[in-house]
Amino acid sequence: MLLFHNGIIHTIDANQPRVETLLVGDDGRILFAGKLADAEAAAAVGTQRIDLAGRTLIPGFNDAHVHIWKMGLLLTRQVVANKFVAPDIENIIERFRDKAEIWPAGTWIVGRGYNEADLPERRHPTRHDMDGASLDHPIALTRTCGHMIVANTLALQLAGITRDTPNPPGGVIVRDLNGDATGLLQETAMGLITRVIPDPTDAEMAEAIKAANQHQLSLGITSATDPLLTPLHLRVYRQLEAAGELAVRVNGLPIRRPDGGTETLPLPEHFVSDWLRIDTVKFFADGGLSGATAAVSRPYKVTNETGVLRFDLAELTELMFEAHRAGFRIGTHAIGDVAIEQVLSAYEECHRRLPRPDLRHRIEHLGLPNPDHYARCAKLGIIIAPQTVFLAALGTSFRRYLPDDYLDHCYPIRSMLDAGLTVALSSDAPVVPDDNPILGMKAAIDRRDPNGEPIALDQAITAEEALYGYTMGGAIASGDADNRGSLTPGKWADLAVLSADPLTTPAADLLSVRVQQTYVGGRLVWEG
Numbered sequence: 380m381l382l383f384h385n386g387i388i389h390t391i392d393a394n395q396p397r398v399e400t401l402l403v404g405d406d407g408r409i410l411f412a413g414k415l416a417d418a419e420a421a422a423a424v425g426t427q428r429i430d431l432a433g434r435t436l437i438p439g440f441n442d443a444h445v446h447i448w449k450m451g452l453l454l455t456r457q458v459v460a461n462k463f464v465a466p467d468i469e470n471i472i473e474r475f476r477d478k479a480e481i482w483p484a485g486t487w488i489v490g491r492g493y494n495e496a497d498l499p500e501r502r503h504p505t506r507h508d509m510d511g512a513s514l515d516h517p518i519a520l521t522r523t524c525g526h527m528i529v530a531n532t533l534a535l536q537l538a539g540i541t542r543d544t545p546n547p548p549g550g551v552i553v554r555d556l557n558g559d560a561t562g563l564l565q566e567t568a569m570g571l572i573t574r575v576i577p578d579p580t581d582a583e584m585a586e587a588i589k590a591a592n593q594h595q596l597s598l599g600i601t602s603a604t605d606p607l608l609t610p611l612h613l614r615v616y617r618q619l620e621a622a623g624e625l626a627v628r629v630n631g632l633p634i635r636r637p638d639g640g641t642e643t644l645p646l647p648e649h650f651v652s653d654w655l656r657i658d659t660v661k662f663f664a665d666g667g668l669s670g671a672t673a674a675v676s677r678p679y680k681v682t683n684e685t686g687v688l689r690f691d692l693a694e695l696t697e698l699m700f701e702a703h704r705a706g707f708r709i710g711t712h713a714i715g716d717v718a719i720e721q722v723l724s725a726y727e728e729c730h731r732r733l734p735r736p737d738l739r740h741r742i743e744h745l746g747l748p749n750p751d752h753y754a755r756c757a758k759l760g761i762i763i764a765p766q767t768v769f770l771a772a773l774g775t776s777f778r779r780y781l782p783d784d785y786l787d788h789c790y791p792i793r794s795m796l797d798a799g800l801t802v803a804l805s806s807d808a809p810v811v812p813d814d815n816p817i818l819g820m821k822a823a824i825d826r827r828d829p830n831g832e833p834i835a836l837d838q839a840i841t842a843e844e845a846l847y848g849y850t851m852g853g854a855i856a857s858g859d860a861d862n863r864g865s866l867t868p869g870k871w872a873d874l875a876v877l878s879a880d881p882l883t884t885p886a887a888d889l890l891s892v893r894v895q896q897t898y899v900g901g902r903l904v905w906e907g
Contacts, residue, residue, distance in 0.1 A: 380404055380423050381872070381901055384415050386431025387880050390866035391438055391851050401436060402426075403872040407900030412866050434895065435880045437846065438866055439601025439873035440816040441853025443803035444743055444764040446525075447595075447605040447629065448612050449491070450809050451587025452579070454594060458490025460520060461812045462497045468504050471520070475512035484515035487534075487576050491521040491809060494669065496776040497829075503553075504529045506562025519572050523773070524667035524810055528569045529562045538571045540564075547571065548641070549689040566666050566687045570638030584615045585624070592626040596905040598815050599875030599894035604630040604764070604805070604857055606661050606710055606743060609637060613647060613657065620655040626904060628654050628873070630857035632661035632710050635698055636689075643698060646705055653871075653900075656857060659708040659741070662699065663689045665718035667810075668746050668789075669769070669776035673715035675747060679780045686715050696725040703729040708738050708858070710764070714746035723755050730759060741856060744807075746790055753798035762801045762856045765790050767823035767845075772811035774828025786834060792823055792848075793838040803856035804848035820845040820881060821889040842882045872901035 381403040388398050390412055400418040402411040411418050453459050458474050465471040471493055478488045495503045509518045509531035517534035521527070530538070542558045550568030553561045564572060579587070595603060608616070608631045619625050633647045650657040666672025666687045671679040674686040690698075702709055709729075713722040719742065726740050739760045745752075746765070756763065767790060770777075777789055788794070795802050804823065808814035821827075823845040826834050840848075854864025863871050876896035884892055897905040 380410070380426040381429055382418055382422055382426050383429045383431055383436055384418075386433055387435040388412070388866065389435065389437050389846070389882065391847055392865040392867045398866070401866055403901040405901075407872055407902065409866060409868050409870050409872050411868055431876065435877040436866075437875050437877060437881075438850040438864055439875050439897065439899065440599045440849050441602040441803070441857075441864065442595070442600050442805050442814060442816065442849075443604050443853035443856045444606050444766065444805035445603050445808050445814060446607060447591045447603060447627075448584060448588050449525075450594065450814070451589070451591035453491060453809055454590040455587050456579070456583065458488060458520075459492055460490045461492030461523060462494065463812060465493065467499050468508055471504060472508060472511045475509065475518055475520070479513035479516045482516065486516055487519065488513070488516050489519045489521075489576065491525075492523050492812065493520065494523045494773070494776060496669070496779045503527070503561075503563050506530060506532050506535060506560070509562060519576060522670055523812075524670045526566055526569075526667040526670055526672050528564045528572050530564065530572050531562065534572060535560055535562065538575050540571055544571070549687055550638070551687065565670075565672055567638045567689060573638060578611055581611075581615050581618065584611060585619055588615065588619060589624065589626065593905075595627050595814075596897045596899075597894065597907060599877070599897050600627060600816065601873035601875070601897065601899050602628040602630070602853060602857070602859070602863055604632065604853070606632040608633045608661075610644065616655055617650070620652060625654045626899065628863070628899075630656045630659065630859070632659050633657065634661045635702070636662065646702060646707060649706070656859070658858065659710050660702045662695065662709065662711040664695070664711055664713040664722050665689060665715050668714050668781070669773040671780040673746060674717040675715040675785065676717050677782055677785070680782060681780055686717070688718060688721065690721075692721050692724060695721065696728050699725050700729050700732060703735060703738060704733055706738070708740055710741035710743050712743045714744045716747045716749055716752075719745060719748050719752050723752060726759055726761065727755070736760070745795070747785055747788065748791065753794060753800065757799050762803060763795055764803045764805050764856055765792060765795070766805055766807045766811070766819070767792060767826070768806050768811050768813070768819040770826050770828060770834050771818060771822040772813065772829070774832075774834055775830070777834065778828065788838070789835055791835065791838045792840050796840060796844060801852060801855050802848050803852035804845065805853070816849045817881060817889055817892055820849060821886055823848070824889070825886040842886075846881060872898060874898040
């Protein structure tokens with residue numbers, strides 16, 4: 380047994396928000412939360428006492444939308460190209476060139492992280508730029524948002540992309556004034572490249588997932604939703620679960636329609652264990668906001684475009700209904716107001732055909748809803764997984780591309796909560812370079828862009844609401860409200876010990892709060 384005492388203990392349980400002590404059983408679950416004297420009376424001989432020494436104990440963070448395997452590949456194999464390590468195009472090229480010098484010719488070099496809004500060149504790299512890294516290695520550089528890829532000339536050739544290649548449905552091959560591909564591929568057009576990049580081996584993918592899990596534990600993250608799994612990722616997750624090698628509890632969302640084609644993947648097998656849950660499927664309705672490809676009703680600044688819809692409504696509805704009828708929850712990426720309207724219409728039709736109040740579908744992001752959307756979400760019990768951390772990481776892009784009236788209600792968390800919606804906060808890493816939940820909390824509270832300027836400040840929420848969104852909100856979103864998300868007897872003892880109280884620390888100082896210990900199932904798995 381473990382007995383935590385002498386600190387601040389936030390339970391995220393409305394029945395008793397603060398307690399003196401927490402008692403954890405040998406089975407890894409919480410036995411008691413309450414007064415110290417009562418816990419001591421219930422404790423067995425030999426119980427280990429953990430003196431918090433004034434520190435703060437909370438439920439482990441739950442990142443409700445984070446691409447674990449993608450983070451892991453950046454930690455283990457791929458080129459990191461974000462602004463912190465590659466502040467301009469020449470630095471990006473240099474990082475790829477470094478790989479080319481040590482990897483055999485013909486080996487694919489893949490990387491991620493650039494944002495043209497943060498580059499001094501204020502443009503996307505081109506195939507000619509990436510040719511400067513290598514002419515003998517195919518190169519694919521993904522924008523930070525994950526909705527665009529820049530390929531070099533060799534990669535375009537291997538993918539069979541020429542000036543005569545048509546845009547696939549829901550995608551764009553960006554071309555120059557002569558009609559030649561610039562190397563930039565948007566939305567489903569990315570699949571023209573990704574389908575010719577060799578998959579990692581199962582062992583390489585397992586290594587990536589385990590590396591990402593260890594990184595998450597260092598941030599106090601004990602549960603997470605990985606919202607884009609192909610059969611490869613699903614197979615490796617099942618292997619890791621069977622071998623007892625998952626360090627973070629994962630809710631996986633298999634994708635139905637991969638980029639770059641019309642193939643629909645079959646529904647997965649339902650699977651739920653203590654460590655892995657597979658009962659939700661994933662769709663993409665539109666693009667990304669920071670790259671001006673989310674589907675909106677009024678044109679973006681700079682591009683004068685209105686983004687990309689991935690599906691027409693009829694096809695999306697039929698695919699969703701197949702999952703709905705089979706008892707799968709659905710998580711759909713929808714950011715722009717046009718995409719949100721489409722997804723809500725599809726969800727409403729699914730429930731009209733077959734009412735399933737037990738299936739609480741999700742909308743991932745919900746970046747630019749209009750007032751009517753809140754009530755429709757509430758009526759269907761839809762759960763929202765937005766990312767306030769986007770404001771801190773991508774706010775310069777939002778300012779560059781969004782008309783002012785859109786910017787004024789971008790990621791409106793206050794309105795979501797006021798409408799009674801369940802909100803599960805998340806990072807969407809590696810879309811952002813820093814997935815620290817405390818940064819996400821800070822962004823939800825102060826809504827500052829990278830330059831410290833506020834965005835839609837009237838949509839700020841409280842520290843208590845932000846912590847709930849990063850703990851209990853995520854548990855509800857994954858269907859695990861009965862076993863995690865709060866320090867309630869019977870739930871898993873998934874815990875984070877913080878250096879200070881995030882609920883009383885001023886927002887400006889929140890990033891000084893550090894995770895010092897992480898426990899999963901009552902076992903200390905990280906300490907720093």
